[in-house]
Amino acid sequence: MRRMKPRSDNKLAALPPAQKAQLRTWLVEENRAYEEVVGLVRERFGVRTSTGALCKFYATDCFSLKSSEARDFAEQVVAELKTHGESKFDEATLALVRQKAFERAYAKDGSIDELATLAKILGDSAKVELKRRGLDLTERRIKILEKKAAQADQAKAIAGNKDLSEAEQAAQMRALFGMG
Numbered sequence: 001m002r003r004m005k006p007r008s009d010n011k012l013a014a015l016p017p018a019q020k021a022q023l024r025t026w027l028v029e030e031n032r033a034y035e036e037v038v039g040l041v042r043e044r045f046g047v048r049t050s051t052g053a054l055c056k057f058y059a060t061d062c063f064s065l066k067s068s069e070a071r072d073f074a075e076q077v078v079a080e081l082k083t084h085g086e087s088k089f090d091e092a093t094l095a096l097v098r099q100k101a102f103e104r105a106y107a108k109d110g111s112i113d114e115l116a117t118l119a120k121i122l123g124d125s126a127k128v129e130l131k132r133r134g135l136d137l138t139e140r141r142i143k144i145l146e147k148k149a150a151q152a153d154q155a156k157a158i159a160g161n162k163d164l165s166e167a168e169q170a171a172q173m174r175a176l177f178g179m180g
Contacts, residue, residue, distance in 0.1 A: 011047050012057045028062050074101035
């Protein structure tokens with residue numbers, strides 16, 4: 001049985017942690033071309049590799065690391081909003097914040113300022129919604145008070161009507177107040 005030649009990407013997987021970190025820096029943070037990184041790996045680490053091996057390394061090592069870091073960042077943002085947010089957000093809003101935080105953290109040119117702006121807008125919209133609810137509640141209270149005042153005026157008129165007998169007044173009062 002013929003022994004298979006080890007694949008070149010195994011060489012990259014076997015690199016010491018410091019060299020793997022440098023390789024990730026070249027590929028992810030500095031966004032260097034694979035051809036350039038092939039030369040750097042040969043020059044700095046003394047390892048011969050190929051662009052295909054770098055592609056696989058990126059897919060298995062860099063991509064999962066970057067997405068994991070972005071996911072962790074997004075969860076931190078949501079946790080911060082849940083514990084220290086000016087108002088409580090519903091799950092749909094938190095899902096949107098989580099997604100935007102992940103996108104900003106994952107994007108090479110992502111700006112955390114955009115996320116801060118989104119959080120401020122969400123906070124402002126939550127404040128506006130709370131004020132709107134407060135105004136709705138005040139409006140309902142006013143309507144109830146106006147209805148009660150109108151009933152009181154009608155009850156006063158019924159009680160002051162000398163043309164009605166006591167039984168007629170009682171019947172009209174019960175009808176006015178919905179007592180049957």
